[in-house]
Amino acid sequence: MNINTKSTLLTFSLMLISAFAGWKGHSLFDKGIDSQIISRSEAEHLTEDWGKLIVYTPEEGTETFGTKNTLTAVAEIKPGQQIHPPHQHTAEEFIYILEGNGTWSMKGEETDLKAGDVMYAAPWDWHGLTNTGDTTLKFFVVKWDNKGVETPTKR
Template sequence: MSLTEKPQSSPEREAYYEKIARQDFSALWNVLSDIITPTPRSACQPHLWEFGPAKQLLMEAGELITAKEAERRVLILENPGLRGQSRITTSLYAGLQLVMPGEVAPAHRHSQSALRFVMDGGGACTAVNGERTLMQEGDFVITPPWTWHDHGNESDTPMIWMDGLDIPMLSLFDASFAEGLGEDTQAITKPTGDSLARYGANMLPVDYEKKGLASPIFNYPYARTREALETMRQRDEWDPCHGLKMRYINPVDGGSAMPTIAPFVQLLPKGFKTAGYRSTDATVFSVVEGTGRTSIGGKTFEWKPKDIFVVPSWQEVVHEADADAVLFSYSDRVAQQKLGIWREARGDH
C-alpha cells in the first residue's frame, strides 16, 4: 500500500473499526492518504471579488447598521470553497470595512494580528497604542496583536479598506483573546508620525528595546512605496515570476513587518507576463493600479484597480499586465518559513 491508497474493507475489519470507535480510537491506515498528501490538498478555491459591486453592498450596509453598533462594519470575503468559516484561505481572514463620515469604530484589542490596506477614500484615521495616523489609498497599516486600536472618519467621504487577519491561525491554536476599552476612542499620547520618524529613517532610538514581534512602524504610506518602486524599475531588473516584488519589513531586524502575515507589493510593467509560479502560501492580492489578468491553476481572472483575488496553495499563478500594474498582497509565508515548511516552484517545475 502507498500513501495514495486505502486498505480494502471486509466485514471483520468493519466490525473492528466499530469496536475501536466506541473507545474513541480510529485506524490511521484508513485516513493516512487523506491527512498526509503527496502535494497540498485544500478546499480553498481561486476567486476574484470586483470592487464596484462590493462597494455598493457596503454602502447598503451603511444604511442598515452603524459602525458602533456593528463594532466593525465589515463584509467578510468568504472563499467559495470555505463558506461559513470566515476565511479567504485556510489560514487567513479578509474583509472590507466601511467607516462613514463622522463615525468611529470603537476601541478594542485582540490577540490576532491585523493589517489594513486602504482601498477607497482618504482622510480617515486609525489610532494604535496612543498614536493616530491618517489613511490614504494604498497605505498599508498594521495593528499589532493585543494593541488598543480604533478607527475614525473625520473626512467628508466614506472610507473603505481591506482587513487582513490571522484569525484562522489563532483559532487553530485556541489562542484567541479580545476585550473592549469601554470608550469609543483611546487617549492620544503621541504626535502623528511619531513611529515613522523614530523607526522609518534607518535609525532607532539609542536605548530602543524590542517589545513585540511586529514592526514598530504601523503605517507604510503608499506614496513612499510607489516612489521606491518607480526608482527601482530604472535598473530594469525584472524577476521572471514576480516582476519587481518587495516585502514590507520590520526595520528593527529586517524580518517581516508582521509575525504571522507576510505583506508584499509588486510592480508589473505594461506587457509583462510572469513565468509560472507555485508556493505553499495561499495569497490574497489587491490591485492598486493597472489592468490585466491572472491565471490560477488554469483559470483566468481579469482584474482592474481595487479588485481582490486569491491564489490557493500550490496552484500555478501567471500574471499579465495590460498597463503598468501594482499589486499588494499578503500570505502566511512568514509563519511557514518560521516553521520550516514553506516551499516554492518556479517555472514549470
C-alpha cells in the first residue's frame, strides 16, 4: 500500500470516528447522575483531623445536565479548626451554615458567620471559613464547574 492510500485511509478513519463521537458520544460517554435521593447512610463518610466530611456526590466525575465536577457535602468542623486556609478555584460554590458560628474569609476580608448564613464564591475569588466557636460548625456545600460556559480567567 503506498503512502497516499495509507494517508487517505487514516484520514477517512479519523473522520468516521469523529462523526460517530459527535453522533453517539454524548450517550456513550456522559457520566451524568440521574434524578435520585441520596440518604446520609449512603453518602461517603470521611474523618479528618479538623472534623468530618459527608460526601453525597464526589467532586471528581460527578456531572449533572449543566454542571461537571459537582460536589455536594456536609462538613462538621471542630472548634478552632478549618478544612483548609482560604483558597480559590475554577468552580462556583455555595456554603450554607447549618449550625455553629465562626469567621468567613471573602476576598481577603473576614466577617462573623452564624447558622442560617450563606456564602457564594464566584470562580477564582479567595474564600474560606474557620470555626471560631465552642461547638461543632456544620455546613452544606454545593460546588461545581459549568458545562458549556468558559471558565473565567484567573484573577
